[in-house]
Amino acid sequence: MEKPIYINDASVVAAVKSFYDAQQQTYFEQSNGSWISRICSQNTVLLDTLISENKNFQHLDRSVQLALLCSRSLKRVDKRTAVNIGSSRGATALWEKNYDRFRESGTAPTTSSPLTTLGNISSWVAQDLSLQGTAFSHSITCATASHSILNAIAWLQSGMTQSMIAGGSEAPLTDFTISQMKALRIYSRENDTIPCKALDVDKNHNSMILGEAAALFLLSLKSEKSLAKIVGYGSAIEQLNSATSVTESGESLQESMRQAIKDHKSEEIDVIITHAPGTIKGDLAEYRAIKAVFGKKHPHLCNNKWQLGHTLGASSALNLAMAIEMLQTETIFKVPFLKESFLNPRNEQRVPQRILINATGFGGNAVSLLVEK
Structure with a gap:
């Protein structure tokens, strides 16, 4: 941008x-x-x-x-x-x-x-x-x-x-x-x-x-005691293969993430707030997409649908609000039922500076936003 x-x-x-x-x-x-x-x-x-x-x-x-x-x-x-x-x-x-x-x-x-x-x-x-x-x-x-x-x-x-x-x-x-x-x-x-x-x-x-x-x-475009700033974005559409339009490798998410972080090195991304709706195919496809873009040592993963459910068209707005709170509080929120080694394969305790937010939906569309403190 x-x-x-x-x-x-x-x-x-x-x-x-x-x-x-x-x-x-x-x-x-x-x-x-x-x-x-x-x-x-x-x-x-x-x-x-x-x-x-x-x-x-x-x-x-x-x-x-x-x-x-x-x-x-x-x-x-x-x-x-x-x-x-x-x-x-x-x-x-x-x-x-x-x-x-x-x-x-x-x-x-x-x-x-x-x-x-x-x-x-x-x-x-x-x-x-x-x-x-x-x-x-x-x-x-x-x-x-x-x-x-x-x-x-x-x-x-x-x-x-x-x-x-x-x-x-x-x-x-x-x-x-x-x-x-x-x-x-x-x-x-x-x-x-x-x-x-x-x-x-x-x-x-x-x-x-x-x-x-x-x-x-x-x-x-002007900062008025801003809470955070958007410094990258990406969007993509993948070919329909089913009613829910999720390819096993999360092709659209791969593309949207690459676009969003193109001006940054992968190690500069501290956190990914996943779309992960709680479905077997959807969650796994996004995880595969993340590994395809970032490798095994991907950024810290987190999610809020395990707490609040899927709010459909409002869900990625909640993810952005969550990202702002993490930047403001200098805290990476946990997912208590998942292993730390899965969520944080870098094994680093970082103060979050850059957070990537994913969203995807029926129709094969995906959007990724990169926000920064």
């Missing part, structure tokens, strides 16, 4: 308030016989208060409500700030509710069309913050939030905007969405204390669990 992109603020609404405080813990509960991860009680109280303030908010999908709550914590937002908040599923709960009414009565609510468009997330945030910059949303499955960062990089470097709110929001905890994941035979049926074995390449069962979350970042 010719110029770094500064992360001047960050906001997270998830099952945890702080990744640093959440180390060694999981945040799952059972709902209708399935594991899920909801936003924490503090965020629930704040969300309820937000919804009660504005009667229009009561009719919005939860994915939009999460983004609204998340965006209100961002500081130093200029009136001309652009907005690009992505989501894999978008207004799925509201869409399903409206369709149920249609099946029963043959009619749809007046607001069913405008309030179930994917653009709701960014447009409502822009309205709520009284912004005048461009607002748009997009979806590219589970790498959506990272693609939002790529959009921000392009807009900022082209001069089309001076600052942008970018990230992802997802509220996929509906019976139908969970049923779709179970139909793929990737949902967790574990009954132990760690039901999601994300990043465990030796597991015998798929263990993905869905979670809800929103994570947003204020990005700019």
Whole structure:
């Protein structure tokens, strides 16, 4: 990258308030016989208060409500700030509710069309913050939030905007969405204390669990007491071989990682926050891709889906938030059920300076972002 992109603020609404405080813990509960991860009680109280303030908010999908709550914590937002908040599923709960009414009565609510468009997330945030910059949303499955960062990089470097709110929001905890994941035979049926074995390449069962979350970042070419900076990026698409589009060697991830670190030596990368959704094929493909790029002495590996589940289009935004906390606290977060020799084959105790973040999703797409203190 010719110029770094500064992360001047960050906001997270998830099952945890702080990744640093959440180390060694999981945040799952059972709902209708399935594991899920909801936003924490503090965020629930704040969300309820937000919804009660504005009667229009009561009719919005939860994915939009999460983004609204998340965006209100961002500081130093200029009136001309652009907005690009992505989501894999978008207004799925509201869409399903409206369709149920249609099946029963043959009619749809007046607001069913405008309030179930994917653009709701960014447009409502822009309205709520009284912004005048461009607002748009997009979806590219589970790498959506990272693609939002790529959009921000392009807009900022082209001069089309001076600052942008970018990230992802997802509220996929509906019976139908969970049923779709179970139909793929990737949902967790574990009954132990760690039901999601994300990043465990030796597991015998798929263990993905869905979670809800929103994570947003204020990005700019100018540093305003920035939290971190983006110094590299890469993206790629691999040929489809299956419905879930994962090659055994993780070809798209190999390419995206090589692009992201092209200006650095491999030993200069301290940590990789993996996408690793908790599936057998997905986790193993990413691990093989990492070894193909970095060799056996790869950077320290970590992951948060074993704690918070897979938040689909918001998942890589949570990874970026986690990376920022690691840089700020000078701490590499652990995965307690995996051996240190697997996570840290260099056998080094480093203060993290550069962290690589991976994301991949259905359709064979992958994105890697390199962030630096």
